[in-house]
Amino acid sequence: MRGYLGVDGIDLSLNKTVTTEGLFVNNNNILLYLMLTGIVLGGVCGWVFGEQMLVVDWIGEMFLDALKMLVIPLVVSSMIVGIAGLGDIRKVGKTGMITLTYFLSTTAFSVAVGIVVVNVMQPGLGVEMTSMAVPDKVAGKESVGITDILHSFVSPNLIRSMAEMEILPIIMFSLVFGGILTTLGERGKLVISVFDGINAAIMKIVHLVMYVAPLGVFALIASKLGAAGGGDLFLAELLKIGKFAATVILGLLFHAAVTLPLVLFFFTKRNPLVYLKNMSEAITTALSTASSSATLPVTIECVEKQNRVSRRTTLFVIPLGATVNMNGTALYESVAAIFIAQVVGIPLGFWEQVLIFLTATLAAIGAAGIPEAGLVTMVIVLKAVGLPLEGIGMLLSIDWFLDRLRTSINVWGDSIGAAVVDTLELKYVEEDGSG
C-alpha cells in the first residue's frame, strides 16, 4: 500500500491534521470564475484605457510580491519534506531519474516542435532587421555560456541567493539537506517535522493570498497592457512581427493541446481536460505574472489538492519543475533563434539546427522562473550558431505578451510531470521490493 511514510515511518502526509481545502476546493469553482473574469476585464480595461490603467499597477505588484514572499520558504520546506517523503536513497534515485527523464524529454520534444513549426512557417522571410543595438536586457550578458548554467547549481552564499530569488542553488542545498536528514534517525525526524509544519503553514498563507487573486490578476493584466500603450499600440507592435508571434503561439498550442495531454493520458490514464480544469488557477496566475516561480505556490495547491497527486511527489516535482522544466521557454528560444537567422539571412544547415536544439534545451533549463528570463539565456543559443544578439531587440516589444503564454505552458508541463512521476513511481519504485 502506498503511504506517505518518510524516514523511519514518520507520517509526512499530515493529511489527517492539515486540511488545506480553503477556497480552492468545495467552492463550486468560484475562485476560478473570478480569476477568469479578472483576466478578461483586465484585458478589456488595459486595451481600452491604455496608460490610465497604470493606476492599478501597485495592486498587481502587491499581489505578485505576496506570492513571491512565499516562494523561498515554500521551496526549502517542499524540497526537504518531498525528499524525506520519498524514503530511502534508492527510491530518491529512481524517482529523481524518472523526473529528470520526463523534464528532459518533454523539453527536447517542445524544442523539436518549435524547430519544425518555424521551418515550415518561415516567419522571418521578408522581415527587415529593425534593431541595431544589443538590448539592455542582455547587455553585459554576452559572455553567458553553458558552464554558467552548470555553475548556477551552486552558490557561494545561500542568503544572497534567497535575497535574489536564485532558486536553483536553494533547491540543490535543500535536496542534499533533506536527504542527509533522513539518515540522522530521531534527530533528523524532528527537523523534518519542523519543515513539514512550515510547509503546511505556508500553504495556508497561499489560500489567504488567493482571496485577492482575481483582483491581482486583473491589475497585472490591465497595467501591463496599459504600459504597452493600450490595445491599438499593442496590436500594431504585434502585427510588426505577427507571423513570428503566430509561429510561437502555434508551436505552444501544439505542445500544450496535443503533446502534453497525450503524455498525461498515456502514462496516467487521466482525463487531460479535467486535469486542465483543475490547474486553471495556476495557469491563470502564470498568465498574469509571467513567472513560474511566483506561480509555484498556486501550482502546488492545484496539483496536490485539486488533481490529487500525492503530496510527496508534488513537493518534490513541482519546485524542481518550476525552476528547470520550461517547455514553453525552450520552444520559444528555438523559434526565436531560427526567426532571427531568417531575418538576417543566415542559412542554418542541419547541424546548426541540431546545435540550436541542444542549446535551446539547456538554455531553458538555465532560465530562471521570472519574467523574460528566456530572453537572457537566448544569448547562449544565438552565440552557439553565430547569430547577432541585436536580433533579440526585435522581439522586445511583444515579449511581455509571449512570455505570459510560454510561462503558462511551463506550468502546465510541470503539473503534468507531477502526475506522470506519481504514477510511474507507484509502478516502478513502490512495487519494486528492493526499493
Ligand code: ASP
Ligand atoms: N517567464 C518564464 C517563466 O517564469 C521564463 C521565460 O521564458 O522567460 O517560466
